Amino acid sequence: MSSPRLYIILGTLALLLAACSTQYPETCPSSTPVGLMDADEIASDASLPFRFPLEQSPIDETLYYGWFGVSNQCTPDIVDCYEYPERLFQAAEDYKRPAGTPVYAMADGTISFSGPAGGYGWLILIDHPQANLYSLYGHLSPSRWRLKVGTDVERGDLIAYLGDSDENGGSKEQPLDTHLHFGIRSGQTADYPAKGEWRYMAGWIKLCPQDLGWLQPSLVITSQKIPDGGYPQPKVGFFTRWGLDILFASLFMIGGLQFIVSNRKKTRFLLLIPGFIAIVAGIVLQNRGLVRSNLLLVIGILILAIGIYYYIRRPITKLHDQS
Ligand SMILES: [Zn+2]
Structure with missing residues (x-):
């Protein structure tokens, strides 16, 4: 030969x-929403680099129903309980709100994606190079307003409205609860593959979200700590x-x-x-x-x-x- x-x-x-030797952990560090009580204060303090993407604090349990990094085991304080046969992890936090609720940029940045993305409905990604993060806002309303890729935004700028239950990733036959799916990932959008789930998946993933660079949104926003040179890239194998x-x-x-x-x-x-x-x-x-x-x-x-x-x-x- x-x-x-x-x-x-x-x-x-x-x-x-x-590819075969990639190990998947059985358990991830589970986390509960952090500091949601302070959401309004954080949003109104313009001197802080990050804010929550909604107007009112998401502490009421009828308004908050998502979580981050916990397994598919349902916990008693969860309003909506998902049943999945496999161990899956949510790489974002969900805030239940009526359609038309305004959504704001969590920090200064540039829109790196704005378009339909499967179950997300209309999705917006914003790169925040100053912190080496990008943020993800899912289940938005394409019928109300669409921002273009490349648009520069400032912290607190209106970027979208939440979609109706038949345009936010749901349909007339299978309506989806109107809510914001909010995720934060270390690195920039371009650091991830250009196509496929790997780039956008922040809903239900098999790996620990932390291993893929997904950070717990409420933790990032309430801590307001930006490491020198921004958040480190995830330690994900090539x-x-x-x-x-x-x-x-x-x-x-x-x-x-x-x-x-x-x-x-x-x-x-x-x-x-x-x-x-x-x-x-x-x-x-x-x-x-x-x-x-x-x-x-x-x-x-x-x-x-x-x-x-x-x-x-x-x-x-x-x-x-x-x-
Ligand atoms: Zn979600």
């Missing part, structure tokens, strides 16, 4: 091993953060290279490799709860089937050629 091919195979195996993109890229790159090398003799077995890679990647990513893993699994099975077809067919063609 020539060395480039060997490197391709060894490299692929290394990628898969790295492959944990970029693995999906790398796997996709490798899959198609290897598929292309494969097509070239497999036209030569003695390398027909390589036809089977891309399919296996895609299937393993699909299983790994399914374990991580990423929806695109289903697609990857289907692609893998198709590629493998094509590989098997050619693997079986080739020798016959070859006999013909030699006769």
Whole structure:
């Protein structure tokens, strides 16, 4: 076997091993909302760098119903109780409010995303480079007001209104409680992959939110402590953060290279490799709860089937050629 091919195979195996070796914790540090009593005071004190994104403090339990980083175990003080078969963690805090409630920027910054994002309905992300944070505001109202990406905002600027229950990520058939889903993440929007759940997921995730750089919003806002140079980047492994993109890229790159090398003799077995890679990647990513893993699994099975077809067919063609 020539060395480039060997490197391709060894490299692929290394990628898969790295993806498979990612450890997921059984328990996360659980947290309860902090300092919500002081929300109004914090919002009105313009000398502070951060504020809560709503006008009234979210202390009333009919107004507050989300939490951060706790497992899927329902606690007695939760107004709405979610039931999930798996251990999932919420990487944001939810504040229940009527549709049309104004939402304010938690700090000075620049809008880095503004658009529809699945279950979030209309979503806004704001980069705050001065603290190396970005903030996330979900379930907004696209019918009322839409700010554009690149808009600079100041702390306390109106950025959106909460959406109606059929436009905030819900529909007429399945209306969603009107509420603000508010998250804070260390780093900037561009530090995360450009597509997929990895970037936006702040609802129900399998990893501890803290491990992915999600910070407890009420804790950040009430502490008002910005470390020198801003909040540190999360200690997430390179492959944990970029693995999906790398796997996709490798899959198609290897598929292309494969097509070239497999036209030569003695390398027909390589036809089977891309399919296996895609299937393993699909299983790994399914374990991580990423929806695109289903697609990857289907692609893998198709590629493998094509590989098997050619693997079986080739020798016959070859006999013909030699006769
Ligand atoms: Zn939420």
